[in-house]
Amino acid sequence: MNSVLIFFQFLAFFPLRSQQVLLVQGKKTTRWFCSTWHGNRTPDKGSVFPNDLHLLETYDPIGYSQLTVRGKRTEYEIGKYLRKNYDDFIPDQYTPDVVYAISTNLKRTKMSLQLVLASLFPPLPTDVIDDTLNWHPVPFNIEPGQGLIGLPKSYCLNYVNKYYNYVLSEEAQEIIAGYRDLYSQLTKDAGFNVITPSDVGKIYATLKSEEDYGFKPPHWAGEIYPKTIEEFSTRFLLKKILQDSVSKQNGTLPEERKVFLYSAHEFNVAIMLRALNVFYRHVPPFGATIFFEIHNIKGQYGLKLFYQDYTAGRPRLLTIPGCASFCPLEDLYELVGENLPTDADVCSSTNEMIELMVDIIVVVCDEKQEDVTLIAIYVDDILVASLDLERITEIGRMLADQFEIKDLGDVKHCLGVEFSQVDGQVTMQQRDYVADYISSGGVNTAHRLEVETFNTEEPVLKTMSL
Numbered sequence: 001m002n003s004v005l006i007f008f009q010f011l012a013f014f015p016l017r018s019q020q021v022l023l024v025q026g027k028k029t030t031r032w033f034c035s036t037w038h039g040n041r042t043p044d045k046g047s048v049f050p051n052d053l054h055l056l057e058t059y060d061p062i063g064y065s066q067l068t069v070r071g072k073r074t075e076y077e078i079g080k081y082l083r084k085n086y087d088d089f090i091p092d093q094y095t096p097d098v099v100y101a102i103s104t105n106l107k108r109t110k111m112s113l114q115l116v117l118a119s120l121f122p123p124l125p126t127d128v129i130d131d132t133l134n135w136h137p138v139p140f141n142i143e144p145g146q147g148l149i150g151l152p153k154s155y156c157l158n159y160v161n162k163y164y165n166y167v168l169s170e171e172a173q174e175i176i177a178g179y180r181d182l183y184s185q186l187t188k189d190a191g192f193n194v195i196t197p198s199d200v201g202k203i204y205a206t207l208k209s210e211e212d213y214g215f216k217p218p219h220w221a222g223e224i225y226p227k228t229i230e231e232f233s234t235r236f237l238l239k240k241i242l243q244d245s246v247s248k249q250n251g252t253l254p255e256e257r258k259v260f261l262y263s264a265h266e267f268n269v270a271i272m273l274r275a276l277n278v279f280y281r282h283v284p285p286f287g288a289t290i291f292f293e294i295h296n297i298k299g300q301y302g303l304k305l306f307y308q309d310y311t312a313g314r315p316r317l318l319t320i321p322g323c324a325s326f327c328p329l330e331d332l333y334e335l336v337g338e339n340l341p342t343d344a345d346v347c348s349s350t351n352e353m354i355e356l357m358v359d360i361i362v363v364v365c366d367e368k369q370e371d372v373t374l375i376a377i378y379v380d381d382i383l384v385a386s387l388d389l390e391r392i393t394e395i396g397r398m399l400a401d402q403f404e405i406k407d408l409g410d411v412k413h414c415l416g417v418e419f420s421q422v423d424g425q426v427t428m429q430q431r432d433y434v435a436d437y438i439s440s441g442g443v444n445t446a447h448r449l450e451v452e453t454f455n456t457e458e459p460v461l462k463t464m465s466l
Helices: 069-085 107-120 157-167 170-177 180-190 197-213 219-223 236-250 266-275 329-339 350-354 389-403 432-440
Strands: 022-024 027-037 099-104 141-143 259-264 289-297 300-308 316-318 358-365 372-378 382-386 411-413 417-422 425-430 452-455 461-465
Touching: 069 107, 099 107, 107 259, 180 197, 180 219, 266 289, 300 329
Parallel strands: 027 259, 099 141, 099 259, 382 411
Antiparallel strands: 022 027, 027 289, 289 300, 300 316, 358 372, 358 461, 372 382, 417 425, 425 452
């Protein structure tokens, strides 16, 4: 089977955090960190493609992007596993200082975390609210969208910059070139213009969710599915885990704190594996979970890493290259330090990405008018939108000559902009799912790019005021 380009190696922006103290073969485990992907869900509405056989399916009564019964069961089993395997470490009685749990602000991740906590802390007799209810509330925190486990492609300008800078690099373009035939095939079969790895990720995510829901993949997917993949995320969570581990070593964490739980997304899991140099070529399945055990062995603090990808009955021990299965914290910092974020990596504000001040727009057409490129010139930046990524470097040189610009700064491919051309009229619009992604990051000020139409029969270079 063909496989689609894996871009997990671009960045490692998100860290995972979860803590626990445990006795393992006579060795004291001082903290436990756990990050999990939400359970099986219905497709995202914004990812359903035009030729989808189930385009009109509404997934009533739960709707789009919500946990299925199978997904709920997967998450509940994670909590049961934690209780069974760490029962001597995690107190039966829930108290506020025992666990710190956090989720992204999406219904499916919040529900997933609720299910893990429900089976991790079943009610004791003193917790019973009603004899018919075998449950009691365990609170958790919500990540507002900018931090450890948010969606960086939705709100993080620095993330977007680095992503597109890499996509436009010679290395990435060489890799992408090897998948041109696949992109062409998907464009024909899926019914929309597939030009980026994230477009392929949309198709994969939809097919996977539909298959889990009980639908059969379309016949054309046999050669490319399920060996297809999405994108990336972050490394801030890893930094936080290591900081918390050192805090435990220094005695600055509450002694009662045993567990940190993070409920997020598949790219969080994948990028954590990448940041730890243990990623292998795969798509993390629904419910994939990374477990960090912080041990104190003869006065030395270190980490053991386990990963549940459901290829075996139990999570398997991963060995970080350059370390033994028990990796001292000092050695770990040396091995993965280059993957940890610096102050320069912190995300710029959402409004900086969404509501940049536009000075002028330059529309560039080739002589045959077969390709149209939109260039938005901002106070401090230039955004380039084109159907042909390979033209962007050429456009940059042209801009430098035309406007006598010595330093163009960052030149980035514009998010989700596509063009249609009929009888000399070019219409530019933003794909609906881009605004959906932005809104999912909790940005109330997000707005769609207004549709613009302009005439290609004008001179090759045209400047328009907004």
